[in-house]
């Protein structure tokens with residue numbers, strides 16, 4: 001098991017380039033199953049999750065070539081399997097995103113139940129409700145779910161909650177359905193728009209992605225496409241907080257500022273200087289941050305995937321802040337780890353009350369999930385002593401070269417590999 005070691009660092013300085021978005025590339029790779037022609041994806045982040053979804057696609061019969069570190073070619077001409085095995089689905093919940101494309105293309109899909117995880121139970125009822133509305137027959141077996149339909153029929157689907165994954169899965173199923181599908185109360189995240197843009201390049205007819213009503217007119221088949229994945233707004237936000245927490249001056253390059261509105265607004269509210277510069281955002285942290293409250297919401301609200309990193313910032317802010325998590329029912333696992341580093345945080349239901357401290361103390365801590373791991377790294381940058389983070393495989397799911405990128409800004413961070421121990425799986 002590897003460890004990431006972080007020591008108190010000087011204010012970070014320089015430029016860091018953001019990679020392609022994990023949450024955009026995963027559904028886009030799943031969508032390549034819909035085409036019998038070659039698809040080429042650029043700005044593909046070199047992440048563990050990307051390797052897993054590629055393994056899923058290969059197991060179904062797709063031919064995958066890595067042309068460059070961030071460029072992948074997928075040829076899904078010969079799909080001969082309809083089952084994504086538990087072995088892979090347990091490594092990454094997003095494997096479930098192959099269900100929609102498989103069902104649309106093959107008329108049948110069988111996927112292992114993804115199960116719960118550290119941030120909540122994460123049910124799949126909305127995905128299934130959508131497939132049923134499109135005419136699929138759903139069978140729940142021991143540990144798997146099977147969907148069958150000779151041809152899906154377009155329908156009107158209202159989502160009880162704007163689930164990102166359900167919107168994507170239903171959209172991918174509906175592109176080859178007969179007639180029109182309307183998804184109401186759809187998720188509006190930029191990653192949904194990126195997926196829709198990719199599908200439209202393949203020949204789909206999708207309108208309204210990025211709003212709460214998406215209209216999909218089914219087509220007979222889809223062709224190949226070349227697509228460049230949007231920048232990762234969560235990775236960008238994490239480096240913006242790294243600049244703020246260390247009182248640094250960092251240009252976070254390759255971003256879409258519009259995707260980061262709530263993070264920019266909150267950083268400004270805590271007295272950080274934030275400005276757009278070319279394709280980047282510069283963050284200058286001159287003073288100790290002022291405590292501000294946040295409430296996570298579906299896009300365009302404050303992203304739940306930035307909640308723990310923001311809490312790390314609030315742990316050293318001046319004053320008291322309240323963080324309310326409304327998207328996941330159990331996304332405060334990082335609190336006990338931050339407390340080990342001296343943070344003063346109390347949890348009351350879905351709220352965390354944080355009394356900002358002037359300094360934190362390094363400690364051995366565990367990354368309980370991906371963003372929890374990022375929060376611990378951020379805290380380590382401003383903690384006296386050494387912070388030793390284990391369960392780093394979570395961090396590798398979502399951050400490309402995180403130590404190298406932070407080191408290039410002057411951070412004191414490195415990784416210790418211990419290959420003798422077996423890695424626990426997510």
Ligand SMILES: CC(=O)N[C@H]1[C@@H](OP(=O)(O)OP(=O)(O)OC[C@H]2O[C@@H](n3ccc(=O)[nH]c3=O)[C@H](O)[C@@H]2O)O[C@H](CO)[C@@H](O)[C@@H]1O
Pocket residue numbers: 022023024026094120121122123124125126127128161162163164165166187191298304305327328329
């Ligand atoms: C790969 C990917 O893109 N992951 C992102 C995606 O996850 P994911 O697509 O899993 O998140 P959802 O938007 O679906 O989940 C949001 C909430 O809806 C609930 N829910 C979801 C589906 C369902 O069928 N039933 C149900 O009750 C979930 O338990 C959760 O409480 O969006 C989340 C919310 O922005 C982000 O934190 C994740 O980083």
Ligand SMILES: C=C(OP(=O)(O)O)C(=O)O
Pocket residue numbers: 023093094119305370371398
């Ligand atoms: C929760 C996250 O991802 P996933 O849905 O892939 O677990 C995340 O990116 O913070």
